[in-house]
Amino acid sequence: MMGNKESFIVVDKVSFSYTGEPGAKEETALDQVSLTIEAGEFVAIVGHNGSGKSTLAKHLNGLLLPTGGDVWVAGMNTKDEHHRWDIRQIVGMVFQNPDNQIVAATVEEDVAFGPENLGLPTELIRSRVDEALAVVGMSEYAEAPPHSLSGGQKQRVAIAGVIAMRPRCLVLDEPTAMLDPVGRREVMETISRLNEEEGITVVLITHFMDEAVKAHRVLVMDEGRIVREGQPAAVFQEIDLLRELRLDVPPVIELASRLRAKSLALPEAILTVDEMVTALCQLRSGV
Amino acid sequence: MVPVATFRHITIGQYIPGESLLHRLDPRTKILVTLLLVVGLFFIDTYLGYGLAALYIALAIFRSGIPPRFLFRGLRPVIIIILLTFMLNSFMTEGEILWQWGFLTLTKEGLSKGGMLAIRLILLIVGTSILTLTTSPLALTDGLESLLRPGKRIGIPAHELAMMMTIALRFIPTLLEETEKIMKAQMARGADFESGNLLQRARSLLPLLVPLFVSAFRRADELAVAMEARCYRGGEGRTKLKQLAFHTADFLVLAGSGCFVLWLALTM
Numbered sequence: 001m002m003g004n005k006e007s008f009i010v011v012d013k014v015s016f017s018y019t020g021e022p023g024a025k026e027e028t029a030l031d032q033v034s035l036t037i038e039a040g041e042f043v044a045i046v047g048h049n050g051s052g053k054s055t056l057a058k059h060l061n062g063l064l065l066p067t068g069g070d071v072w073v074a075g076m077n078t079k080d081e082h083h084r085w086d087i088r089q090i091v092g093m094v095f096q097n098p099d100n101q102i103v104a105a106t107v108e109e110d111v112a113f114g115p116e117n118l119g120l121p122t123e124l125i126r127s128r129v130d131e132a133l134a135v136v137g138m139s140e141y142a143e144a145p146p147h148s149l150s151g152g153q154k155q156r157v158a159i160a161g162v163i164a165m166r167p168r169c170l171v172l173d174e175p176t177a178m179l180d181p182v183g184r185r186e187v188m189e190t191i192s193r194l195n196e197e198e199g200i201t202v203v204l205i206t207h208f209m210d211e212a213v214k215a216h217r218v219l220v221m222d223e224g225r226i227v228r229e230g231q232p233a234a235v236f237q238e239i240d241l242l243r244e245l246r247l248d249v250p251p252v253i254e255l256a257s258r259l260r261a262k263s264l265a266l267p268e269a270i271l272t273v274d275e276m277v278t279a280l281c282q283l284r285s286g287v
Numbered sequence: 288m289v290p291v292a293t294f295r296h297i298t299i300g301q302y303i304p305g306e307s308l309l310h311r312l313d314p315r316t317k318i319l320v321t322l323l324l325v326v327g328l329f330f331i332d333t334y335l336g337y338g339l340a341a342l343y344i345a346l347a348i349f350r351s352g353i354p355p356r357f358l359f360r361g362l363r364p365v366i367i368i369i370l371l372t373f374m375l376n377s378f379m380t381e382g383e384i385l386w387q388w389g390f391l392t393l394t395k396e397g398l399s400k401g402g403m404l405a406i407r408l409i410l411l412i413v414g415t416s417i418l419t420l421t422t423s424p425l426a427l428t429d430g431l432e433s434l435l436r437p438g439k440r441i442g443i444p445a446h447e448l449a450m451m452m453t454i455a456l457r458f459i460p461t462l463l464e465e466t467e468k469i470m471k472a473q474m475a476r477g478a479d480f481e482s483g484n485l486l487q488r489a490r491s492l493l494p495l496l497v498p499l500f501v502s503a504f505r506r507a508d509e510l511a512v513a514m515e516a517r518c519y520r521g522g523e524g525r526t527k528l529k530q531l532a533f534h535t536a537d538f539l540v541l542a543g544s545g546c547f548v549l550w551l552a553l554t555m
């Protein structure tokens with residue numbers, strides 16, 4: 001397959017090993033991974049530690065190049081040197097530790113870092129910075145030094161720094177792992193808004209199943225391979241599989257499954273507390 | 288329990304924000320004038336000359352709106368050096384003897400020379416403090432980068448130096464915070480950073496420095512990846528959010544101060 005170029009991102013039988021020797025089995029971080037992502041999608045990737053999520057993420061914008069196979073972004077191969085910077089502009093990345101991705105000593109200078117690298121004219125940088133800060137709700141902190149912000153605020157600044165480059169896709173590698181619940185909510189709301197209102201494609205890597213549930217599609221990774229793929233409602237019903245892969249089962253789904261075991265007639269697609277409440281109320285009124 | 292310094296709201300440099308004429312000048316203007324003043328002060332060798340230079344600096348302080356105590360604060364750490372310079376010169380110079388006690392002889396020439404050197408040091412420190420007090424470290428970095436850019440042809444890595452300064456400014460508070468955290472963690476396990484002789488104290492720093500270094504390297508690694516992901520590829524073809532621009536005031540200050548300092552240096 002010469003890259004199905006109609007799709008926005010195509011990962012075609014990608015293998016990768018950090019030592020450069022694809023032969024050694026235990027060294028393989030990615031093993032023949034194939035996947036396509038359509039423009040505007042919200043995809044979540046879950047999997048236990050070391051399953052290859054970050055490695056896959058870094059392939060989506062050419063930070064890592066496949067040892068075998070190809071990655072295509074908007075019809076461009078990430079191995080093609082001429083397109084390297086176009087691809088990095090189209091696919092922005094946000095990392096886990098907000099402290100280690102903020103470059104400049106004030107918020108607005110940091111958000112300007114990407115556009116500055118693109119060589120945009122000063123006035124355009126200004127408008128992009130103001131816009132990006134407004135989108136993540138950090139306008140009033142434009143002049144603040146990053147170390148004075150909370151974790152959630154820093155991560156929103158990091159997102160603004162990527163948004164200011166006008167990417168079509170945002171890849172977030174455990175962006176909430178180091179945040180408190182308030183920060184997590186701030187960041188998740190920002191991500192959802194970017195996907196729904198700005199139409200930005202989102203690839204979210206996360207350890208939190210309640211975040212993955214919000215995606216259109218969930219990929220489950222294990223030992224460098226994608227072992228399940230589907231809508232959250234379907235994937236999260238496979239409680240035994242999740243357990244086997246050492247993943248948390250979202251509490252609501254766990255509860256639903258136990259209630260079903262007690263032969264309560266609950267529908268299959270219960271993912272959130274709200275859905276559970278609705279389903280239970282319907283059951284009661286039905287009785 | 289030993290109190291641990293809190294670094295949370297640290298400010299780097301001595302910058303005092305303001306809206307004065309001096310604050311609004313282009314950083315390059317201020318750097319150039321300061322440089323000129325520093326060099327000029329070495330050529331002045333009359334008390335009248337130093338008086339005029341002092342007057343000029345006093346005027347700048349007045350226009351900057353910075354409370355003078357901040358300028359004297361900068362002098363405090365070097366007061367010993369200034370006194371020592373004064374004493375050494377006063378007693379070690381040959382000439383008309385004013386006072387003698389044992390092998391110590393105070394001469395008229397010595398007093399004059401020592402006084403002049405002391406004044407020169409004070410003016411140097413106060414003069415350069417005006418620059419750092421009215422210019423934010425960021426603006427200072429931008430100014431230096433812009434001034435050094437022509438030196439690229441002779442191998443001065445202007446952009447790289449400025450990038451290093453920017454990243455240092457960004458990460459010093461983060462690393463200080465981390466130091467504090469590690470210190471508290473080690474102290475909770477009974478580490479003692481305060482007592483013992485020099486060698487013991489140096490050794491007690493080891494459990495602090497090792498994790499700090501490990502983490503700093505990890506940070507550097509991650510930062511490099513994040514910068515690449517944001518299309519950083521060196522200074523080539525890069526633009527800036529804040530473009531430096533000379534205004535009328537800059538030209539006036541440059542020309543005026545330039546002529547005045549030059550005149551002082553050549554005639555006084």
Ligand SMILES: Nc1ncnc2c1ncn2[C@@H]1O[C@H](COP(=O)(O)OP(=O)(O)OP(=O)(O)O)[C@@H](O)[C@H]1O
Pocket residue numbers: 018019028029047048049050051052053054055056
């Ligand atoms: N820089 C590296 N050098 C060598 N091996 C690495 C490197 N980074 C990751 N690996 C290895 O590659 C495999 C996949 O790692 P990866 O970081 O992609 O996993 P992950 O799913 O992101 O895990 P986590 O949930 O801990 O972030 C692991 O076995 C890991 O040890």
Ligand SMILES: [Mg+2]
Pocket residue numbers: 053054055173
């Ligand atoms: Mg990871």
